[in-house]
Amino acid sequence: MVVPAWVWIATVGGLVALLAIDLLVVDRKPHEVTLGEAGRWVAFYIACAIAFGGAIWAFSGGQYAGEFFAGYITEYSLSVDNLFIFLIIMSAFQVPKIHQHKVLLIGIVLALVMRGIFIAVGAVAIAKFSWVFYLFGIFLIYTAWKLSRQGLGEDEEYEENGLTRFARKVLPVTDSYHGAKTAVRIDGKRYFTPMLIVMIAIGTADLLFAVDSIPAIFGLTKEPFLVFTANAFALMGLRQLYFLLGGLLKKLVYLSVGLAVILAFIGVKLVLEALHTNTLPFINDGEPLHVPTIGIGLSLSVIVGVLLVTTVASLIKSRRVDATGNGDTGVSADEVPGELDVLESAEPVENKR
Template identity: 55%
Template structure:
């Protein structure tokens, strides 16, 4: 069963309108959202994704509906990992909390445009060359192994992207932010503000994460429409999730391990699929390898969701999480005491 064209076009139109309204709200009223506001927006986008999943089940059947849910959950869980880096970027550039919503929103829109190009190219390559699944699978297995070993120290070093460093040298730029402006006037001359660099950094950083996540979701579905919509829904709620989770991110100590398991599982799934549709002449004489099993979508979904649930529960029960919670409480008490003393 195929999705109707009107459904695909209508979905992109509606999602585009929602993103535009969201962007206008952020630009018109820059502020740091409260926990309640961030929670309501996250709930709204999650509910929207689930409604879309229901529509997929109705109009395209359970197979495509299941592929969307599995893809969305995978992209969302991998996107949560991005928040660690976003927090570092915001701190490194000293972006005022009031304007961090706008930075994230614009960075996400840049990332969606770049991901759209990436997905379109990936879909064409997959359609023409089935052997690319071997490459995707091997890449995801390598990424899973690398992430499992990664302690996170490299991220904290915050080495500047060469492109960003070059932009700083080429473009006339002010030393300080001027509200949420990209350009300002210094000594009678128009110059860019650091806000431009932050926008580009967030967008490019998210695109780098897509190098892992997009091959992963292509391991769950070969529909470019499902891949792109899953990415949209995963990124749409990411801005509010940034403010909602905040300090909780330091307590999810096993999240990276869970993501490694998910990437490794999908890597194996991709290799098995490549073997099943094999066309390489030096492997089994270019014939399909019939004994290679195809992992059903519902099994993929169960493994992905189960892994995330186990990781979150184990993280929140860990000694590191309890210590982080205690540290946060002591910090909050200290701030309250200082505030009362003033």
């Protein structure tokens, strides 16, 4: 797939424009995002992704369009893992509800930049070393096994990573939020607010998720342009999906199993492709093996099928549990993400750190 420089520039420019519109419309005035508003934005971003995939189909053919849609759906479904951690971080830091959408936007912008770097490095590595697919495949199979055993982590408590702890140690941080500000002056001295720490936590958490998702999408397409755009569209709709799903995330009880199956499937696909183009001297004397490979049509069917089955099975299971009263798999639909009571006001506290 040959992508001219002007197409890259136009695509990145269009994505930046979408983010700018989102920033100007949604973040113009701090407010709690309603289910209706979140639903409209999710539908808008999904429509944009479908339109983009349609354009790829029209100009580059069904093969590349199929790779884009397979990558987009995979990245979007894996992003649910991000949502659980976002929920935990928001609760742990007691982020005011009216400012949660801004935190997510900044975190997602950081994630786009970091994933762009990951994709560039991965593309170079794949171009020079075909055996990288062995590593990607084995890593995805291991990740699938681990995910199937421990789930998505919805019951975990947030533990700050090294970068977040370092930021707290070296930066003067206030005890309370000051609106949506990341820095304030108190008694003539500059302080940072917990808002900055939360943004660092969100950004670094998504960087860790990229370690799983980038190898997964390279297993579906080797085109850096498709890898980047699929990631971008998945991430851009993630913020509104967070507010739309809210406590309903806990009802997707079998989703971790579904994601594990998808990752394992892509891992096997990568290993088969690596064997098909083998160059390692200690495997078949460095000669390719005649093994079957998995086409994008079958890949897309498996991904969509697994997601449908696990989603329906999860909802049936949750409904039965709710009906028997043996457990609680979710929260009321009108509850906004964030399980701890948070400050509804973010008025500056001038004399307190």
